[in-house]
Amino acid sequence: MAIAVTPDTKKNYLTALKEAIAEEMARNPDMICMGEDIGALGGAFGVTDGLIAQYGRERVYDMPISEAAIVGTACGLCLNGKTVMVEMQFIDFISCGFDQIVNMTATYHYRTAGEVNIPMVIRGPAGAYGGGALYHSQMNEAWFANSPGLKIICPSTPYDAKGLMKAALRDPNPVIVYEIKDLYRKREIEEVLPEEDYVVPLGKAKVVQEGDDVTIVTYGQNVYHALGAAEKLKEEGFSAEVIDIRTIVPLDEDTIVESLKKTNRLVVVNEAPRTCGFAGELLSRMTERAFEYLDAPPVRITRMDTPVPWVKPLELYVLPSVAKITEAALKVCRY
Amino acid sequence: MATTTTDTAQTSPDGQSSPGNRPSDRLTHDDYRELLKQLYLARYFDVRLIKEKKRGRLRGTLYSSHNQEAILVGSLYGLEPMDWISPIHRDMPAFFLKDFRSGWDNPDRMGMTIEEVCSQVWGKATSPGRARDNWSHIGSKSKRIIHSTSMLAGTIPAAAGVVLADRLNGLNTVAVTYNGEGSTAQGVFHEAINFAAVEKLPVVTIIENNQWAYGTPTHYEYPLEDFARRADGYGIPGLVADGQDVIDVYNKVMQAVEHARSGNGPSIVECKTFRAYGHGDHDDDRAEKYRPAEEVEKGRKRDPLHVMKTRMIEMGILTQEEADKHPAEGKGASEVTDADFPAEVSEYLSRGVNFAVKAPLPDETEGAMWVFKEGE
Numbered sequence: 265m266a267i268a269v270t271p272d273t274k275k276n277y278l279t280a281l282k283e284a285i286a287e288e289m290a291r292n293p294d295m296i297c298m299g300e301d302i303g304a305l306g307g308a309f310g311v312t313d314g315l316i317a318q319y320g321r322e323r324v325y326d327m328p329i330s331e332a333a334i335v336g337t338a339c340g341l342c343l344n345g346k347t348v349m350v351e352m353q354f355i356d357f358i359s360c361g362f363d364q365i366v367n368m369t370a371t372y373h374y375r376t377a378g379e380v381n382i383p384m385v386i387r388g389p390a391g392a393y394g395g396g397a398l399y400h401s402q403m404n405e406a407w408f409a410n411s412p413g414l415k416i417i418c419p420s421t422p423y424d425a426k427g428l429m430k431a432a433l434r435d436p437n438p439v440i441v442y443e444i445k446d447l448y449r450k451r452e453i454e455e456v457l458p459e460e461d462y463v464v465p466l467g468k469a470k471v472v473q474e475g476d477d478v479t480i481v482t483y484g485q486n487v488y489h490a491l492g493a494a495e496k497l498k499e500e501g502f503s504a505e506v507i508d509i510r511t512i513v514p515l516d517e518d519t520i521v522e523s524l525k526k527t528n529r530l531v532v533v534n535e536a537p538r539t540c541g542f543a544g545e546l547l548s549r550m551t552e553r554a555f556e557y558l559d560a561p562p563v564r565i566t567r568m569d570t571p572v573p574w575v576k577p578l579e580l581y582v583l584p585s586v587a588k589i590t591e592a593a594l595k596v597c598r599y
Numbered sequence: 600m601a602t603t604t605t606d607t608a609q610t611s612p613d614g615q616s617s618p619g620n621r622p623s624d625r626l627t628h629d630d631y632r633e634l635l636k637q638l639y640l641a642r643y644f645d646v647r648l649i650k651e652k653k654r655g656r657l658r659g660t661l662y663s664s665h666n667q668e669a670i671l672v673g674s675l676y677g678l679e680p681m682d683w684i685s686p687i688h689r690d691m692p693a694f695f696l697k698d699f700r701s702g703w704d705n706p707d708r709m710g711m712t713i714e715e716v717c718s719q720v721w722g723k724a725t726s727p728g729r730a731r732d733n734w735s736h737i738g739s740k741s742k743r744i745i746h747s748t749s750m751l752a753g754t755i756p757a758a759a760g761v762v763l764a765d766r767l768n769g770l771n772t773v774a775v776t777y778n779g780e781g782s783t784a785q786g787v788f789h790e791a792i793n794f795a796a797v798e799k800l801p802v803v804t805i806i807e808n809n810q811w812a813y814g815t816p817t818h819y820e821y822p823l824e825d826f827a828r829r830a831d832g833y834g835i836p837g838l839v840a841d842g843q844d845v846i847d848v849y850n851k852v853m854q855a856v857e858h859a860r861s862g863n864g865p866s867i868v869e870c871k872t873f874r875a876y877g878h879g880d881h882d883d884d885r886a887e888k889y890r891p892a893e894e895v896e897k898g899r900k901r902d903p904l905h906v907m908k909t910r911m912i913e914m915g916i917l918t919q920e921e922a923d924k925h926p927a928e929g930k931g932a933s934e935v936t937d938a939d940f941p942a943e944v945s946e947y948l949s950r951g952v953n954f955a956v957k958a959p960l961p962d963e964t965e966g967a968m969w970v971f972k973e974g975e
């Protein structure tokens with residue numbers, strides 16, 4: 265179904281993604297979509313709603329429940345000139361296609377000395393805080409950040425969702441998109457999107473809120489927790505700068521370094537487990553590049569080194585929160 | 600070649616079963632009555648949870664087994680207490696139906712209690728998994744139920760592993776795994792069955808073919824009509840059962856189980872059925888988007904309760920009057936009431952529900968526990 269576009273209609277994160285994919289399908293006749301239940305159902309969350317009616321099975325494939333074959337077939341299509349959007353029903357199931365992603369797809373350009381590039385986007389609903397339990401809550405971006413050849417993005421607003429998705433679908437490399445499913449239909453973040461075509465370039469962080477005393481760097485759902493913490497910090501007399509990196513690989517280090525020159529204090533937050541989570545990488549890079557600017561030891565807030573448990577009190581116990589970020593940032597500010 | 604009739608002679612893995620020599624021939628009238636009662640219980644469990652969910656009392660997704668109960672009841676009935684099972688999302692009743700023949704309230708029964716299963720559904724600390732993961736993602740090492748993840752077909756290799764361990768320890772057990780027909784497209788499904796066939800491991804893989812995998816029809820999942828043909832590539836028996844008929848399921852599964860227990864290796868049993876509702880309760884109002892209403896109406900026509908009652912009337916085990924006393928068959932969750940079920944069935948489940956409702960939540964700090972086994 266076509267979406268009525270009136271200039272001042274606010275749109276949610278899900279609609280933004282939907283529009284990005286639909287517009288790219290219209291723009292690029294070589295683009296194909298593959299995934300489980302993405303045809304008549306329109307995907308588990310409706311992101312591909314309407315595509316099958318418009319493009320048919322030639323360009324929209326309801327695939328068997330075979331993540332490895334989905335990614336591998338998409339890789340072959342890309343090898344032979346197509347652009348493929350692969351939907352993972354939940355990003356957690358990406359593990360079932362792991363080998364085809366990290367060994368077949370990610371390395372293709374490298375091992376062919378640049379002969380081949382794979383313009384594939386693998387996207388899916390990600391993230392916790394919704395009671396999804398162990399296998400419907402993951403943020404497993406670190407697995408892929410540790411596999412050279414894959415770009416990784418994670419939008420936190422409708423504007424970025426649409427712009428980054430479009431940039432990903434035009435990128436000549438494989439890109440994995442972590443869509444925050446808890447934000448899909450969140451009213452508070454709806455916004456008016458530009459009528460004209462636009463992209464948000466990969467590899468550019470965004471200063472979401474300016475501040476002077478501490479820099480909180482994060483992405484995804486935790487952008488909102490960081491903003492919540494910034495409010496609390498204000499009550500304590502500190503002003504926090506909040507940076508949404510938006511792209512995990514390649515990382516925009518410069519924006520963070522510039523901020524640290526001003527605030528001299530750093531807190532990083534990621535939703536994934538602590539050990540080898542991307543927050544650890546952020547800390548390392550900033551200690552390498554901005555050590556002299558730091559007036560306090562930098563700190564990271566992450567999920568505990570556990571899976572995401574189901575029941576609410578347990579889930580919240582192990583995950584980053586406004587309170588945990590606030591507490592850490594206060595310590596850094598008062599160091 | 601697979602066949603859909605109740606005649607098992609053609610598909611017999613061991614050449615033993617022919618009409619007059621079927622596993623069900625050894626069932627008594629009391630067995631039939633028990634099987635009917637179990638069908639009622641599985642149905643009641645489903646409709647009761649649908650109601651509780653609609654009232655907002657439960658979290659998570661409910662994958663209804665409505666109309667598919669004969670597969671669970673018929674396949675579990677003939678197993679030995681020490682046999683293993685691995686149920687998946689649509690098989691919640693299997694957790695308490697395992698070894699049910701030993702007595703619904705037998706404390707030594709090798710299945711979960713109704714209190715345990717309800718505790719899990721309600722997300723309480725009294726669940727065997729202490730509600731760390733949701734719904735069907737539980738199991739019990741001591742009761743020999745493999746704990747599934749969300750990753751479809753993910754437990755079949757473990758099923759091969761547990762019976763291999765039993766064999767190494769001199770125990771002759773069988774593992775029965777449950778899978779949707781869509782899940783048979785996972786690589787791990789084939790890797791596991793291949794190894795089981797190589798080692799002649801006693802693994803019986805049940806395919807619940809309910810015609811849909813979420814919003815995807817079977818013709819986009821597999822090019823052949825019978826998913827039992829998956830067996831052909833491994834040189835193992837592939838049987839087809841009428842999944843609405845508890846007796847036919849019992850016969851086919853027992854054939855495969857006896858084949859496995861005699862050391863002849865794995866089999867696949869496809870049970871043809873139909874998914875009565877949406878994929879999960881979140882999909883109930885949406886499923887019409889991809890499933891024609893006529894197909895749903897047709898698919899629900901052969902209610903397993905009705906099929907079983909008809910059989911029992913024909914066999915003189917049940918009178919029409921007795922059959923009509925609890926007319927749950929053919930009714931949707933919103934139409935059916937407790938009076939449509941035998942009192943012992945609704946009372947049994949109510950006991951579990953009441954227990955679960957009053958049970959405590961796990962303490963939040965449990966979220967950080969059991970990542971590693973500590974000590975020693």
Ligand SMILES: Cc1ncc(C[n+]2csc(CCOP(=O)(O)OP(=O)(O)O)c2C)c(N)n1
Binds near residue numbers: 329780807811812878
């Ligand atoms: C590896 C993997 N991919 C995708 C999913 C999402 N998913 C959950 S159930 C389901 C459909 C399963 O269909 P089927 O196997 O036929 O079982 P049914 O639900 O019909 O009983 C899908 C795609 C999953 N759980 N695991």
Ligand SMILES: [Mg+2]
Binds near residue numbers: 779
């Ligand atoms: Mg199915």
